[in-house]
Amino acid sequence: MADALIVVALLLVAGCATVAVLVPDPVRQALVLAVLGVALAVLFTVLQAPDVALSQLAVGGAVIPLLLLLSVRKAKRRKGRER
Numbered sequence: 001m002a003d004a005l006i007v008v009a010l011l012l013v014a015g016c017a018t019v020a021v022l023v024p025d026p027v028r029q030a031l032v033l034a035v036l037g038v039a040l041a042v043l044f045t046v047l048q049a050p051d052v053a054l055s056q057l058a059v060g061g062a063v064i065p066l067l068l069l070l071s072v073r074k075a076k077r078r079k080g081r082e083r
Helices: 001-021 026-044 048-080
Strands: none
Touching: 001 026, 026 048
């Protein structure tokens, strides 16, 4: 049973990582990256590493995607001003 959960979590992480690489829009990439962070947190929980899972959930699931979204927004504003 535990092996099946690990395999499912690994497939979820691999699928999310593949989608994050293949999506061309930076905003959607950031959103997929947030889902990837949550999937990694699930994987770490299944692997019985709850402390790492909580850190991954906070940083990989929330902080980094938020910073990327803010960076993309600021870059679009600057691009609009240059025109």
